[in-house]
Amino acid sequence: MEIISLQSYLLIGAVLFSFGMFAIITRKNAISVLLGFELVMNAAGLNFVAFSHFSDPVIHGQVFTLFIIALAAAESVVILALIISVYQKMNTVQIDEIDSLKG
Numbered sequence: 800m801e802i803i804s805l806q807s808y809l810l811i812g813a814v815l816f817s818f819g820m821f822a823i824i825t826r827k828n829a830i831s832v833l834l835g836f837e838l839v840m841n842a843a844g845l846n847f848v849a850f851s852h853f854s855d856p857v858i859h860g861q862v863f864t865l866f867i868i869a870l871a872a873a874e875s876v877v878i879l880a881l882i883i884s885v886y887q888k889m890n891t892v893q894i895d896e897i898d899s900l901k902g
Contacts, residue, residue, distance in 0.1 A: 808849035815842035829882045829892045833875065840871045 815838050822835025844864040851860025886892050 805849055805853040808845060808853075812842045812845045812849065815839075815845065827893050827895050829878075829885075829894055829897075832894065833878050833882075837871055837875070840867055843867060 819835045819838030819840075819842060822838065823832050826832050826835065844867040847860035847863045847867070849860070851858050851863075882892055885897055889897060891897065
């Protein structure tokens with residue numbers, strides 16, 4: 800007997816995805832947008848693992864989730880480096896105040 804069903808995992812994934820999209824759309828701070836994107840990627844990883852657990856054992860959702868975690872770590876490093884560079888040039892991390900990419 801399974802205590803937690805696939806629908807429960809999908810509901811949690813949908814909530815995480817919704818919170819992430821809300822953060823991406825409504826926030827003006829670049830770091831908050833990055834955190835929202837991380838929530839979206841974690842929701843996708845949760846869905847991969849849930850479908851892997853409840854479906855055919857040939858599908859390896861855990862492997863895809865490890866790739867998602869590695870990709871999220873790599874993109875976080877690159878985006879944080881860009882945010883630091885923009886902050887040094889323009890003294891702000893507010894997305895709506897960054898209007899020029901010239902030196």
